[in-house]
Amino acid sequence: MKRLNATQISEVIKGAQTGASLSQLSTKFGLRKTTIYYHVRGYCRKMGKFDGSRLSEWEKGYLVGVFVGDGCFNFRQKYYSYMTKLTLNAKSEQPIVDLLITILRKANTKPWITINENRFEVRVSSKGFCSFLKGYAGYGSEKGKLRKRLFLREGHAENFLFGVLAGLIDSDGCVAFDRKKYLRAMISTKSKVLATTMLQLVNILEIHATVHRSSGFTVRISAPFLKTNAQNIRSLKLKQKFNWGSHQVGMVGP
Structure with missing residues (x-):
């Protein structure tokens, strides 16, 4: 897993908090989704199924x-x-x-x-x-x-x-x-x-x-x-x- 510095982690988390998807964050930072998810798993916004x-x-x-x-x-x-x-x-x-x-x-x-x-x-x-x-x-x-x-x-x-x-x-x-x-x-x-x-x-x-x-x-x-x-x-x-x-x-x- 590629290591991120504190500034990069903060930017990734901020992106997740504003609603960016794992795919979007992966593309923006050039990282695998698994790496992104490791850092933002507590902040991810999953798509809800409207009923x-x-x-x-x-x-x-x-x-x-x-x-x-x-x-x-x-x-x-x-x-x-x-x-x-x-x-x-x-x-x-x-x-x-x-x-x-x-x-x-x-x-x-x-x-x-x-x-x-x-x-x-x-x-x-x-x-x-x-x-x-x-x-x-x-x-x-x-x-x-x-x-x-x-x-x-x-x-x-x-x-x-x-x-x-x-x-x-x-x-x-x-x-x-x-x-x-x-x-x-x-x-x-x-x-x-x-x-x-x-x-x-x-x-x-x-x-x-x-x-x-x-x-x-x-x-x-x-x-x-x-x-x-x-x-x-x-x-x-x-x-x-x-x-x-x-x-x-x-x-x-x-």
Whole structure:
């Protein structure tokens, strides 16, 4: 076995902690996989087999909503690496991270967290999870730029759609007073197509919302509709700010 100095070992371990596979590390450092594994066996991230059948419709929708709000794919098919990253604010969104970890573990994946400046990055290495998300979300070209898409189809369970809305609010949204001092949930996006789809989503759920344009597009839902539907939406941001809706991390309902 080729011996590595302390600096090389540190670099190999750091690579493993950020999600690099044995194949990637082997290629980068010019070492056999067995040598790499000897040094990173306690840090390796094995690909989890996503099992969506273990999740409720709300939980599935929540994962989709968070991904559309603040997620991205990182595919390296040559190395059989299928990474999904969900990014959240490290200062205020710890409970949301906890909930995500709970749901992802319930689905038999092995998520882990890295901290990048003021952001939590929840990472999942799972081809099945990527395939699941691609059934509901993706990317499309809009004015020469790739923008997120949410795919709404007939037959989605109502709880699934409420979960999507909760995920959107908890990831890319906020609950606050607008300039006119009206309380609203606001979900912002740069994509006109996504804003239109989000408006369709809330209309299906019979929740009134409007779309406003500034530097991007903002979907606004007023307080009466939020409060009436809080038990179904179950957004943690609603729960944290106004105690609307029942939710406990680790006790996710149907």
